[in-house]
Amino acid sequence: MFMGAITKDGLDIAEKSREIVKSKIKEVLNEKYDEYTKEQMGIIERVVHATADPEYAKLIAFTDDAIKNGVEAIKNGKPIIVDISMVQAGIRYDNIYNYIKNEEAIKLAKKEQITRAEAAMRLLKDKIDGGIVVIGNAPTALIEVVRLTKEENIKPALIVGAPVGFVKAAESKELLRNSENSSISAIGSKGGTPVAVSIANGIIALSRNEKA
């Protein structure tokens, strides 16, 4: 299995696509291509493959220890905490927490007048401690996770920050990169489910000694 493909046709498409993706990334990055590790480049390839948008080659930022910490967490069976169901549906891992439709999260959101995704993160803080957070949509969820790490001593192994949009998304990811957390994030307004899912599945593949 490679990139979710199990049949010859599926594998052919995945492999041909990866070759084209590689050359597009090289065009975008030029001499900066060699600044990335093989594992980082594997994750960037996944993102460009999933979006058909080579601009992402320039937009994925890694802290030094991000991949190592993420892989270790998966090897230890730690949970992945996500903001929305689309992100959950795409990640090839069983131990996933998604509270976007959780009754208690909806109640808390209404009571505090915060977003559901933000309330969900607050309720999941014990899972976030030691786990991997993957945010593909809600800036408010990412902002809340960073707050938990600063104010409540919660320590995720890795935060994947890929909220998308023109309101708060870029800022939430900058807040993440300026924090002490291990992170992989998209720079600017762009991001979304395919970006978040690609990064998470890359980490999972590496933890199984497969190609990122």
Place this chain on the structure above:
Amino acid sequence: MFMGAITKDGLDIAEKSREIVKSKIKEVLNEKYDEYTKEQMGIIERVVHATADPEYAKLIAFTDDAIKNGVEAIKNGKPIIVDISMVQAGIRYDNIYNYIKNEEAIKLAKKEQITRAEAAMRLLKDKIDGGIVVIGNAPTALIEVVRLTKEENIKPALIVGAPVGFVKAAESKELLRNSENSSISAIGSKGGTPVAVSIANGIIALSRNEKA
């Protein structure tokens, strides 16, 4: 509820974002902005909102009857048939068929050496007849659906074509636009789950007399 938001914070973000999205679309389209109907523009706004990529303003193609036919199908409770679980997870509708993990589809795919998504469409042809097909990932699934309409007299109400990638995706969508089907599709290599889901949720919103 607007764009999935139910709390004040969520609504504020969704509405602010829509305003910014509108101005970005106007920048991209210039005088072509007025060539779209209000309903079409609502759907384009959703796509740009979900991707933070204003280039999509130029990349969404509608056949004339696409929105009308899609809205009618939803009002009549017709099924939506999707290619992958991420797309299913994002669409706000209950009557959805997704056979990507279906045992019979996996068997057929292995036997015929086709992709799982393609096998799934073949098995779901009776649901596709009269229903709405939403493809967010697999070019092979879209190609199979178009074949069903040409060779097996299957008549979907609407096909949303948003496969993504550098292998077969652009071609599959061109094949769709050159067919006799009602369609909404992304032009070129770009597309993916958020694009497919935004279009589908736009149609669903319109069928409930909400804003696209």
